[in-house]
Amino acid sequence: MGHLFPLCWRCLWQCAGSGRDFRLLPRIRISGDSLIRLGPGQTPTHFIATLLVAVGAHFSAIWIVVANSWQQTPAGHHIVGEGLTVRAEVLDFWQVVFNPSFLDRVSHVFMGCWQAGAFFVLSVSAFYLLRKKHVEFARASIRIGVIVAVIASIMQLVTGHSSAITIAQTQPAKLAAMEGHYPRAHRPGFTCSAGSMTRTRGHPEFRSLAS
Numbered sequence: 674m675g676h677l678f679p680l681c682w683r684c685l686w687q688c689a690g691s692g693r694d695f696r697l698l699p700r701i702r703i704s705g706d707s708l709i710r711l712g713p714g715q716t717p718t719h720f721i722a723t724l725l726v727a728v729g730a731h732f733s734a735i736w737i738v739v740a741n742s743w744q745q746t747p748a749g750h751h752i753v754g755e756g757l758t759v760r761a762e763v764l765d766f767w768q769v770v771f772n773p774s775f776l777d778r779v780s781h782v783f784m785g786c787w788q789a790g791a792f793f794v795l796s797v798s799a800f801y802l803l804r805k806k807h808v809e810f811a812r813a814s815i816r817i818g819v820i821v822a823v824i825a826s827i828m829q830l831v832t833g834h835s836s837a838i839t840i841a842q843t844q845p846a847k848l849a850a851m852e853g854h855y856p857r858a859h860r861p862g863f864t865c866s867a868g869s870m871t872r873t874r875g876h877p878e879f880r881s882l883a884s
Contacts, residue, residue: 734786738779739770746843748772773843777836784829791822 749768750761763769795818801811840848 730786731783734782735779738782739772739775742775742778743769743772746773746839774836774839777832777839781829781832781836784825784832787821788825788829791818791825794818795822 747761749765749772750763752759753762754760794814798811798814798818801807802815837848840851
């Protein structure tokens with residue numbers, strides 16, 4: 674990612690301070706991946722290494738969401754210069770981190786990751802049970818996986834709704850585009866499939882149910 678941004682979005686990269694937060698991501702990930710290889714034959718060491726990798730993955734997700742959320746709802750900065758020398762300088766680091774959409778986005782990302790991880794554990798455990806291998810381990814994993822999957826699935830709906838409310842408050846035009854309402858309308862309906870930007874006909878629409 675540290676190489677992708679200056680290649681694809683050079684002006685944004687220069688304006689946003691040369692992406693200092695993006696440079697942390699590969700370091701966190703490389704350090705975490707190396708820890709998982711420590712002492713694979715020693716159960717306590719391997720468990721601690723795995724736990725540290727999980728924590729590092731969460732921190733990596735936080736920095737990614739911070740960067741993405743700041744681009745959507747920037748805060749804690751001011752613009753200096755003009756033209757090709759324009760730059761966004763940080764005035765308050767914590768306002769940059771906790772910008773208006775950060776908490777909704779990061780909680781939604783965490784719930785999605787936990788949900789995906791839980792169903793992955795369930796699928797592997799089910800495979801073990803079908804093959805009658807590691808039965809006790811598979812049963813314990815299924816019990817934990819079901820609990821995490823149910824909680825994450827419910828919270829995914831809650832965090833998604835909260836994120837949509839934030840988008841409606843901070844980026845109403847974006848929400849309208851998400852729901853396929855390109856021309857202005859009074860009490861628009863909810864379109865199940867937005868289609869293209871020029872054609873929204875042929876899709877089910879529920880009147881006056883748009884956000």
